[in-house]
Amino acid sequence: MNSSRKYIWAFLITLVIFLSVTVLSNYFDTQRINEVKAIDDSISLDILSSEIQFDLLKQTPCEYLGDSSLSHELDSLGSRLSYLENARGANDAQVIQLKSNYSLLEIKDFILMQSMSDKCKTKPAFVLYFYSNRGDCPDCQFTGSVLTALREAYPGVRVYSFDYHADISAVRTLVSIYRIAPEFPALVIHGKPTYGLKSLSQIEALMPEVKTSTTTATTTKK
Numbered sequence: 001m002n003s004s005r006k007y008i009w010a011f012l013i014t015l016v017i018f019l020s021v022t023v024l025s026n027y028f029d030t031q032r033i034n035e036v037k038a039i040d041d042s043i044s045l046d047i048l049s050s051e052i053q054f055d056l057l058k059q060t061p062c063e064y065l066g067d068s069s070l071s072h073e074l075d076s077l078g079s080r081l082s083y084l085e086n087a088r089g090a091n092d093a094q095v096i097q098l099k100s101n102y103s104l105l106e107i108k109d110f111i112l113m114q115s116m117s118d119k120c121k122t123k124p125a126f127v128l129y130f131y132s133n134r135g136d137c138p139d140c141q142f143t144g145s146v147l148t149a150l151r152e153a154y155p156g157v158r159v160y161s162f163d164y165h166a167d168i169s170a171v172r173t174l175v176s177i178y179r180i181a182p183e184f185p186a187l188v189i190h191g192k193p194t195y196g197l198k199s200l201s202q203i204e205a206l207m208p209e210v211k212t213s214t215t216t217a218t219t220t221k222k
Contacts, residue, residue, distance in 0.1 A: 057112060062120035074109065077102055078161075090133050100168050106160045107170050113158060125154065125210045127203075128188035129161040130180055137184035139197040149200050154210040 081095075081102055088095050110126065117124040129147060131140040147159050162171050164182065174180075178188045183195040189206045204210060 057116075060116075062116070062122075074102075074105065077105075099163070100166065103162055103166060103168055103171055106162070107174065110158070110160050123209050125157045125207055126189075127157065127159045127207070128174065128178065129159060130164045130175070130184065130186040130188075131161060132164050132182075132184045134165060140185050143185040143187075143197060146198065146200050146203065150203055150210075153200070157207075157210050 081099060084098065085092075085095050090096075110128075113124055113126070116122075127147065127150070129143070131137055131143070144161070147161075151157055151159055162174065164171075164175065164180065164184065164186070178191065178193055180186050180188070180193050181195070185195070185197065187194050187198065187203070189203070194206065198206075
């Protein structure tokens with residue numbers, strides 16, 4: 001009898017532990033889903049807001065161009081997209097769609113800043129960064145850190161990051177225009193592609209104008 005009771009108590013304790021773990025797991029999963037959904041909704045709203053800002057910036061006088069908060073919003077968007085990608089996975093349909101929208105915003109900003117540079121007679125400092133998420137770019141993460149350091153050192157630099165393999169016609173057009181080979185990491189500086197890992201000093205040597213650039217910086221995903 002005592003042996004039977006021990007088994008029953010062991011079973012009940014195991015059942016309680018199992019149910020507790022299940023309940024807690026479901027709770028945290030629900031919290032995580034709600035958090036991701038909130039980020040998802042926020043990103044969608046910010047993308048719409050940025051689209052409107054692009055139209056407004058086209059009419060901005062040269063003396064006020066550097067005061068735009070758009071670059072900081074693109075930075076925030078990129079950070080949240082990275083979080084969302086880590087939470088849902090790179091192959092999630094919604095993540096892919098949002099990243100596509102973000103890449104288009106980057107390209108629009110790149111075109112706008114080139115146009116404003118011509119209009120305002122400024123010397124822009126642009127870097128196009130092409131990376132790969134297919135496991136064939138061991139140096140891409142470090143390159144992202146180097147470019148972040150570049151932006152922190154020179155707020156006038158605008159860095160635009162793109163997934164080389166993204167199924168986006170506008171990105172494919174950039175790849176074609178600058179004749180980017182599938183070698184990663186790839187940087188486009190002054191319209192010319194350069195490949196492989198670069199240190200901060202090496203990038204500085206490729207674009208000495210960074211010390212005098214007046215273009216407001218923007219940060220991007222990865």
